[in-house]
Amino acid sequence: MSVMVVQVLADQQRFKLDRSDDALFYAEPRFVHHLDGAFRARLTALYRQRIPPCAVVLDLMSSWVSHLPETVSYERVIGHGLNEQELAANPRLDQHWIQNLNEEQQLPLADASVDVTLIVAGWQYLQQPEAIAAELLRITRPGGQVIIAFSNRMFVQKAPQIWTDGGDRDHLDYVARVLEAQGWPRPEILAETTKAEGPLGWLGGQGDPFFAVIASRPLKVPDPLQKR
Numbered sequence: 001m002s003v004m005v006v007q008v009l010a011d012q013q014r015f016k017l018d019r020s021d022d023a024l025f026y027a028e029p030r031f032v033h034h035l036d037g038a039f040r041a042r043l044t045a046l047y048r049q050r051i052p053p054c055a056v057v058l059d060l061m062s063s064w065v066s067h068l069p070e071t072v073s074y075e076r077v078i079g080h081g082l083n084e085q086e087l088a089a090n091p092r093l094d095q096h097w098i099q100n101l102n103e104e105q106q107l108p109l110a111d112a113s114v115d116v117t118l119i120v121a122g123w124q125y126l127q128q129p130e131a132i133a134a135e136l137l138r139i140t141r142p143g144g145q146v147i148i149a150f151s152n153r154m155f156v157q158k159a160p161q162i163w164t165d166g167g168d169r170d171h172l173d174y175v176a177r178v179l180e181a182q183g184w185p186r187p188e189i190l191a192e193t194t195k196a197e198g199p200l201g202w203l204g205g206q207g208d209p210f211f212a213v214i215a216s217r218p219l220k221v222p223d224p225l226q227k228r
């Protein structure tokens with residue numbers, strides 16, 4: 001199935017400070033956590049609640065961790081990212097591939113072949129998010145979902161203007177707007193504070209704020225152009 005892409009961003013909103021090839025930025029593996037323990041615990045709890053054990057899961061824009069609950073096994077977990085060493089070290093992935101999504105948006109996956117796609121701290125680096133959202137609709141089985149999670153941090157030089165110019169609420173609205181423009185139904189939005197792990201949390205300290213945009217593919221996909 002070929003996908004129809006409805007543009008949402010103006011060209012200048014796709015500009016980023018560091019315009020060099022993203023593959024160079026991710027050439028060296030980073031075996032670090034990009035989000036704190038409180039955020040990760042919240043994300044894993046969400047996955048436990050929302051992803052059925054029989055699911056085919058795609059962890060798009062992944063690294064050496066997928067944040068899936070350790071006690072649940074899925075039918076298959078497919079990983080994607082920009083660093084081979086990180087993906088090879090990720091214990092949850094059954095297979096993976098490397099692709100720069102700012103260069104090529106078509107995903108090498110069959111129509112309706114994935115139950116749940118996860119994007120964690122990744123959407124903020126997409127310069128062609130509309131084409132990715134359209135591809136996600138194509139590869140998602142009817143009734144399947146996308147779960148896009150992020151906090152309030154970013155590699156500023158690698159994030160396009162649409163992200164660097166906005167606040168948390170703008171980011172949520174923007175992700176939802178791009179999904180809806182491609183035919184995804186109105187997504188569910190989660191915006192939560194987290195409690196810092198350990199003594200800091202006991203004293204009321206907060207962890208990374210938790211944001212997620214969750215959309216489910218309907219049984220019949222409406223033509224996005226008919227919505228206008």
Ligand SMILES: C[S@@+](CC[C@H](N)C(=O)[O-])C[C@H]1O[C@@H](n2cnc3c(N)ncnc32)[C@H](O)[C@@H]1O
Nearest residue numbers: 022034061062063081082100101102120122125
């Ligand atoms: C902050 S890391 C988050 C990694 C992982 N999802 C996690 O939770 O630790 C951002 C990730 O986005 C992905 N990424 C960034 N720019 C990309 C691009 N142009 N094409 C494909 N993936 C990209 C890479 O996989 C990179 O590891």
